[in-house]
Amino acid sequence: MARAKTVYECENCGAQAPKWSGQCADCGAWNTLVESRPVASGPGRVAPGGRARAQYAGASGVFDLSDVKGREAARVSTGLSELDRVLGGGLVAGSAVLIGGDPGIGKSTLLLQACARLANDRGVLYVTGEESLEQVRLRAERLAVGDASLRLAAETCVERILATAEAEKPAVLIVDSIQTIFSEAVQSAPGAVGQLRESAAQLVRFAKQTGTAVFLVGHVTKEGVIAGPRVLEHMVDTVLYFENDAGSRYRVIRAVKNRFGAVNELGVFAMDDAGLKEVRNPSAIFLSGHETGVSGSAVMVAREGSRPLLVEVQALVDASHMNNPRRVAVGLDQNRLSMLLAVMHRHGGIAMADQDVFINVVGGLKVEETAADLPLLMAALSSFRDRPLPAEMVVFGEIGLSGEVRPVYNGEERLNEAAKHGFRRAIVPKANAPRRAPAGMEVVPVRRLSDAINAVLRD
Numbered sequence: 001m002a003r004a005k006t007v008y009e010c011e012n013c014g015a016q017a018p019k020w021s022g023q024c025a026d027c028g029a030w031n032t033l034v035e036s037r038p039v040a041s042g043p044g045r046v047a048p049g050g051r052a053r054a055q056y057a058g059a060s061g062v063f064d065l066s067d068v069k070g071r072e073a074a075r076v077s078t079g080l081s082e083l084d085r086v087l088g089g090g091l092v093a094g095s096a097v098l099i100g101g102d103p104g105i106g107k108s109t110l111l112l113q114a115c116a117r118l119a120n121d122r123g124v125l126y127v128t129g130e131e132s133l134e135q136v137r138l139r140a141e142r143l144a145v146g147d148a149s150l151r152l153a154a155e156t157c158v159e160r161i162l163a164t165a166e167a168e169k170p171a172v173l174i175v176d177s178i179q180t181i182f183s184e185a186v187q188s189a190p191g192a193v194g195q196l197r198e199s200a201a202q203l204v205r206f207a208k209q210t211g212t213a214v215f216l217v218g219h220v221t222k223e224g225v226i227a228g229p230r231v232l233e234h235m236v237d238t239v240l241y242f243e244n245d246a247g248s249r250y251r252v253i254r255a256v257k258n259r260f261g262a263v264n265e266l267g268v269f270a271m272d273d274a275g276l277k278e279v280r281n282p283s284a285i286f287l288s289g290h291e292t293g294v295s296g297s298a299v300m301v302a303r304e305g306s307r308p309l310l311v312e313v314q315a316l317v318d319a320s321h322m323n324n325p326r327r328v329a330v331g332l333d334q335n336r337l338s339m340l341l342a343v344m345h346r347h348g349g350i351a352m353a354d355q356d357v358f359i360n361v362v363g364g365l366k367v368e369e370t371a372a373d374l375p376l377l378m379a380a381l382s383s384f385r386d387r388p389l390p391a392e393m394v395v396f397g398e399i400g401l402s403g404e405v406r407p408v409y410n411g412e413e414r415l416n417e418a419a420k421h422g423f424r425r426a427i428v429p430k431a432n433a434p435r436r437a438p439a440g441m442e443v444v445p446v447r448r449l450s451d452a453i454n455a456v457l458r459d
Helices: 081-087 107-118 133-142 158-168 193-210 231-235 282-286 334-348 370-385 411-420 449-457
Strands: 007-010 033-036 096-100 124-128 151-154 172-176 213-218 238-243 250-258 266-272 275-278 297-304 307-319 327-330 355-361 393-395 425-429 442-446
Touching (some): 007 193, 081 250, 081 266, 107 124, 107 275, 124 133, 158 193, 193 213, 282 307, 297 370, 297 411, 307 411, 334 355, 355 370, 370 393, 370 425
Parallel strands (some): 096 213, 124 151, 172 213, 297 393, 425 442
Antiparallel strands (some): 007 033, 238 250, 250 266, 266 275, 297 307, 307 355
């Protein structure tokens, strides 16, 4: 009998090597190669990434694009409108969704609440690999969904999970979590690269062949990304991340990949004793609501997926007692903060080289778009001069290295959202100025950073 060949796989990128080394030759990560055995392929078996694609891609052969009849994917509501928003409008039959987040952030709670609503009119199978059935029952009672017609199973072998699913024929299958699942065909411990890839491949194949919607819960690393090879995220249709600020009861779920909807879509929940509650007006939690004007505070209109959000950017500028003043940004890119302060000095005539600058986005939200450039600098200017910005004013716009204020997308929609919340003045890029301003709002278009500074300081 031939001895099984041993290979080493990278936990970061999934690349294989014939022998162990300290650094992966493909991605350059250190100490990520782990021992694994290749999966044997037989007549009735398809190795992951091989012929499996042809099995659930539909029909084989080559077709003209015009001959392919497209149809809109039917969607099913999960009963949670915020989760439906992140999924792109609802759950799609045959889709595979991977959801990750820090321990205790609410992944299992969210799925159990959604399953309880889905189980009212369709079959749902909840497979737990980390908890006992009694623990799941106790959580269901705490969430007031203990009487839901939900089917439960405590299993970690993917082959037995699929056999149970074929017998139960559920419309929705939840596997919590993928790191605890193993395949009998792979000779490695659960959570290893080979196990993750093989188990996920079988579950995704089952979803495509049977039309079952599959949810996979994934652990995250200390860097905040889903543990295991990145190929795991490529295999599924949708990848969702849970985010929250330390000590905050609010939870933000973000779509970083979605084949059936927009990416960077945002859903907001609040955690309490009865589980996760939907936040219908997220802008309210991202605004401090100061009774009087305070320096160092600016309100911007951020765009997350298809939703405009009013977000408060706070700044604290104080004299530094160190040779190298500190630059700290929470919720924004710290390198971009340093660049914008240099632009402020060169093209705005305001130097903060001897000042400590601290920037924070209220509510723990992470803003990645460049529309935060102008409000960031206006908040820093307000704190530096100790002059509160005018009340009921919003700001957005991108800053270029030559000091120009560049437009951002969906500018008119941002202004309409600000007008709905009672804001009466807006400083926006010239190219984003609408032909007709929203009722009751004064729009101040600016071309350069110096124009924005003058518009703020003259008040």
